[in-house]
Amino acid sequence: MCLAIPAKVTELLGDDMARIDMDGVSKVINVALVEDLSLGDFVVVHVGYALSRIDPEEAELTLSLLREAALVGNAS
Amino acid sequence: MCLAIPAKVTELLGDDMARIDMDGVSKVINVALVEDLSLGDFVVVHVGYALSRIDPEEAELTLSLLREAALVGNAS
Amino acid sequence: MNRAKPIRRKLDIKNGRVELSHGSGGRAMAQLINDIFHAAFDNDWLRSNNDQASLDALPGRLVMTTDGYVVSPLFFPGGDIGSLSVHGTINDIAMGGATPKYLSASFIIEEGFPFADLERIAQSMGEASRAAGVPIVTGDTKVVERGKADGVFISTAGVGVLPEEISLSSDKARPGDAVLVSGSMGDHGVAIMSRRENLQFDVEILSDSAPLHGLVADMIAAAGGSLRVMRDPTRGGLAAALNEIALQSDVGFAIEEALIPVKPQVAAACEFLGLDPLYVANEGKLVAICEAQAAETLLAAMRAHPLGKNASMIGHVVEDENNFVEMKTGFGGGRIVDWLSGEQLPRIC
Amino acid sequence: MNRAKPIRRKLDIKNGRVELSHGSGGRAMAQLINDIFHAAFDNDWLRSNNDQASLDALPGRLVMTTDGYVVSPLFFPGGDIGSLSVHGTINDIAMGGATPKYLSASFIIEEGFPFADLERIAQSMGEASRAAGVPIVTGDTKVVERGKADGVFISTAGVGVLPEEISLSSDKARPGDAVLVSGSMGDHGVAIMSRRENLQFDVEILSDSAPLHGLVADMIAAAGGSLRVMRDPTRGGLAAALNEIALQSDVGFAIEEALIPVKPQVAAACEFLGLDPLYVANEGKLVAICEAQAAETLLAAMRAHPLGKNASMIGHVVEDENNFVEMKTGFGGGRIVDWLSGEQLPRIC
Amino acid sequence: MKYVDEYRDPALAKGLAAAIAAEAEAGRTYRFMEFCGGHTHAISRYGVEDMLPANVRMIHGPGCPVCVLPVGRIDDAIRLAARPDVTLCTYADLMRVPASNGASLLKARAAGADIRMVYSTLDALRIARSEPRREVVFFAIGFETTTPPTALAVRQAKAEGCANFSVFCNHVLTPVAMRAILAGEEEGVPPLDGIVGPAHVSTVIGSRPYEFVATEYHKPVVISGFEPLDVMQSILMLVHQLNQNRCEIENQYARAVVPQGNARALEAIAEVFELRDSFEWRGLGAVAKSALRLRDAFAAFDAERRFEIETKAAADNPACECGAILRGAKRPMDCKLFGTLCTPETPMGSCMVSSEGSCAAHYAYGRFRDRARTQKEGVLQ
Amino acid sequence: MKYVDEYRDPALAKGLAAAIAAEAEAGRTYRFMEFCGGHTHAISRYGVEDMLPANVRMIHGPGCPVCVLPVGRIDDAIRLAARPDVTLCTYADLMRVPASNGASLLKARAAGADIRMVYSTLDALRIARSEPRREVVFFAIGFETTTPPTALAVRQAKAEGCANFSVFCNHVLTPVAMRAILAGEEEGVPPLDGIVGPAHVSTVIGSRPYEFVATEYHKPVVISGFEPLDVMQSILMLVHQLNQNRCEIENQYARAVVPQGNARALEAIAEVFELRDSFEWRGLGAVAKSALRLRDAFAAFDAERRFEIETKAAADNPACECGAILRGAKRPMDCKLFGTLCTPETPMGSCMVSSEGSCAAHYAYGRFRDRARTQKEGVLQ
């Protein structure tokens, strides 16, 4: 029910609508809930609405923690 | 368009409706246009309504004239 | 772990209805097919649950046909869409002079269709198929949303095997040939019409829906080599069948109305509706064209079969560049019997 | 009298629509069939205008199948209901190991359907049939009232001939056998879904709709005797195909997700819709089960064919009284791939 | 079928044919118009023409309500049916009639209009009752025979307060049209010698309304039943009158027609309908006082007022010879379009649109005679 | 797929699994509840359970809005849809959910109700606009994630004056339900050691609303993304906190969740909705202040008021163990009905109705493990 996926904003269509893309799948969604959206931003999409923007730095940080933990795990 | 056929009244259903029969085909029609209808009467049926009653004596008379003419014709 | 398999509840045939999930390839569909269709058709080809049936080799030329059945109402005096879909396709095989061997059945079902009606139809198909000795060996089921079909549509296909000496085709009628019909005209169409909501009348006429391959086998045995054309006069009735043959063989016909069997109730129903019985559909009758000298033999063979006991020779083929079907009327005059061009009632088969 | 034949006006394909009279057995129907279907399918069996086709004898066992096609929308990226109805039925014949020979086609058309669309569909069927070398030899046309169908439904049936040495059936999988798929999963279903009004998304995925009998012929030539089962994973996708086989052969499967080809766009579309590509329909792919020692040979033969170039061995058959399809996930864990039980989109084929 | 089979007896037919041949005086030609399409149909279907001597010739009159309905009125009906709120109920006969620009009710239906074929006004009223959110319009057409059923339905709708039922009225009147034919007889065209009058119309209006034919135009009329022997007997009666120099209104169909007609039916018509000033007849042109419309008291049930219908004239194909054919000046096969461009599937003129039209009846039943005719042309004319 | 594929990397998974195994202290059992059905689904679909050490055990929480919806509300929806004037729009997830007496929306549709599956509230509103004569009711269901889209649609409908659109509101609240679970922990059942919190809910509400779990119940929470590595990382973080005797609200999904949540979304919810006093959760019973309804200002768009819906309670099957399963006291295979009478095709309890329910997820993905479990029973428990 809470299925939501990350996708990239490829076109701002006005009227709170935007086109997003995920690996070649593109769709028009409502972006009224996300402030100051720019082309190239990634958003979390749920039932046709963007719920929030993805912060690339936070994502990188999470991933590096993940990689680190995996490294430690493999070493253990 | 003026297709109408003779059929026998087999059931008076009230409300100006009656069941008629023609050689085993039976149907419910409106008989509001024909006065004093009795079971066994033949009526001329057109688009679901009886238009008039058939007078058996007149029919016999017509037929006898027909037969007579045919006789004369065949003799000629 | 003990083998805790799901407890399969039987379909609620009495109250249940077909849902979209019965068409989407999951367990619900498998159950519908098993409980209704396999139960009714009951043979090993189906039970093997493959998407195709592997059959024995057929000795001889192959004949193939298909028809879609969209008749309304689905149940009518003398039959239903199920038996009709078996008979009609068997008959198209038989009209080629072939022996029908196997049938396939494709169901397109409207969401919400009652299981009880579907089972009744399937049972009727199964019975018709067993009675005819022509099994339904493979099938398919689709479900479409409510309002996208009309209860159920069935398309059956059939294959049969054709003896070497037989070669029938609608372009083979030749001037002088005899024209025979196997029985009374218009029964099926009148039976259907009597149940149409907007025409409703009562008449004790049953559809003539029946498989004709037995009759055809007897005809072939009696005079097979001299048969030229056979047709089952379905949609458009005898008129359509004769006009098609006239056109395809580039001939004309001379027939006599008085020789064409029509039941009194069928004639009466046609009077009511302003129809001509020669245009009304049949589902268990055939028209055969054969060399003139074989006509009596053929007629005798037909009359000896229960489905041909009212067979009649109704006229002969003539040369005619206009391809007219000319008819001496019962009244004594002449007319042609043209192709249908007024409205005929739809969904008769 | 000079032979004043009616001047036949061509159907107004551009603006015209199917009317009820096109289904009632008169001249209008004959014209529709001639101008659209015979023109598109173009062969002598049809032109002979009989209600059945007389064909050559088939040397070998017969295989027969049928499918109804109700796909919505009628035209989709990579195909349409016409080509689909040819490919799907050819594939069901081919999955029996047989060579498809002849097709029949039954059309159920909704009143008001544009001639232009009908012609486009017929042309597409004709092309698909010619490209596959499997002619449509007989057909039928019915017209139902507006609101009683959804544009057009097509039921095709097919017959084919089966070489002596081949015997495939879904109950023949044995523990140890290899499981192969001929290419990427889910393309057809995603192509269809991308055009559904209520899901509308854009993706450059074409339906994989294709006839597989050429690929199958190559597979049989390479390792025919060791083939056990073939299935085209259509409705319900790979999951339904494997579960059916598991049940019918009373075995289980052990497969690996990482070995199952799925295109990135298909995967992405499935993420959007919350679907699993293993449940999504294919129309030009097959799953084959063969003796383990023949797997490499078979895989090589598949990869050498254009329709099998992405073929993959995805696992093997195991003994399992539960008939589970067990899968090592791409992530590294384990799961089963159960029968479909959620909603799958209807009208995918 | 009682009252049917006996009037189709081939043995009697033979005798009657001989009687007519004997009665018809050599050297004299008898040109009779059967006004009604029902007669045209019967004559064609039973092959009555083959049983008449060469000098008794039947002219097919304008008595087919479908044929004479102007194209503009079909256009109106199609426009009505195209309204999303309207369900149009019609007798099946009208479905294929070509309207302007290749349209027809059948095509309109295919294109999405809600058009239902009904057998009776009872059915149309039933539909209106069961679908109260739809505007159910009955496409009323027909002569006096068919008018009382429409009148009763309108009366019933009013009594029930059935607010969603209305009638698009195209009922026309037989005697007026007959007068128009007689008044329009032309120089150079041999005049009609007598008229076979429509018995089913007369079950309603009786035989009296035809008296003007005798008194003003000095031609005999025989009100005739629709079975083939009825028609032949009527022809014999006409020949007989002519030979005796009589011109009277005789009633061959006395078994169901009385001179004064059906009082109840006439009352119903009079209550619901009134005369239009003028109405267009296809093939005949505008004819004064020749058609009916709903009275003000029933205005709510009048689709013309309810939907503000304004009929636009639509021209017929100028090559069509219907006018001349209806007047007896030409026969179908004299028309260049007959059987080639004009067929029942592709009718170009009014006489081809219904199976009761003279061109259509000849096409569907009589074409084989053209062979004989071309061989011995001149013998018949 | 950016931000997806990297969180499904099997090599990283292996390392992380080893890290968790190393971090988890032997002799100690870690019992974590993933509250959200999305997590349950991810764990099952990717086989995450296979990658956890035996002493780290996942309890599937009540976080599937479909599962916790009481049967009475489905009954309401079916009654609504059965009205001839109503078109009911619903997310596909609800179609098969069994209602009383063997009914379901799917069956109601088959029986003639106009029920449309929509992907988004945008679609429902579009249907209302294009079919103004229909009463279009959106069957709203979901946690805080799904609530803003409903709120925006209602706001939009009001702005447009879309008079035929309404919402049957069944939105429920995550933190309240989590409190109910924690407050209900029983004697004899080992308590939860920590909670995997739903990140998509937190994109809307942020992480702060969970602080009570740490302060009042002294358990750690990690707000976790939905990819399998997200979940594993969150588990590692939970184990880590416990080993360090911490109980904090941590945010694994910092890439899209901030502590304060999405202000716009929260505003929209607050504008359109208000708290219900109490709402029934299937498996949990009545929970105070756990659900939303439309405010009076939007009463016109509230299907409950518009159609005077009064929900009747419907009893669940007493043999169903859902309650105990949701609390972590039992597992699906402990239920006698599991896999025999209760399957995804024939669900008897809430945990089987959607693929995100714990019984359904186990049935569809995990049943093969029961083989192993029966062999080495006791090892895991």
Ligand code: SF4
């Ligand atoms: S054949 Fe056609 S065009 Fe010619 S007169 Fe008759 S209706 Fe008119």
Ligand code: SF4
């Ligand atoms: S298996 Fe079914 S009955 Fe048992 S606990 Fe789960 S949902 Fe309830």
Ligand SMILES: [Mg+2]
């Ligand atoms: Mg056929």
Ligand SMILES: [Mg+2]
């Ligand atoms: Mg047939």
Ligand SMILES: [Mg+2]
């Ligand atoms: Mg199939």
Ligand SMILES: [Mg+2]
């Ligand atoms: Mg046939």
Ligand SMILES: [Mg+2]
């Ligand atoms: Mg098949």
Ligand SMILES: [Mg+2]
């Ligand atoms: Mg198939």
Ligand SMILES: [Mg+2]
């Ligand atoms: Mg056919």
Ligand SMILES: [Mg+2]
């Ligand atoms: Mg298949």
Ligand SMILES: [Mg+2]
């Ligand atoms: Mg309309």
Ligand SMILES: [Mg+2]
């Ligand atoms: Mg409803």
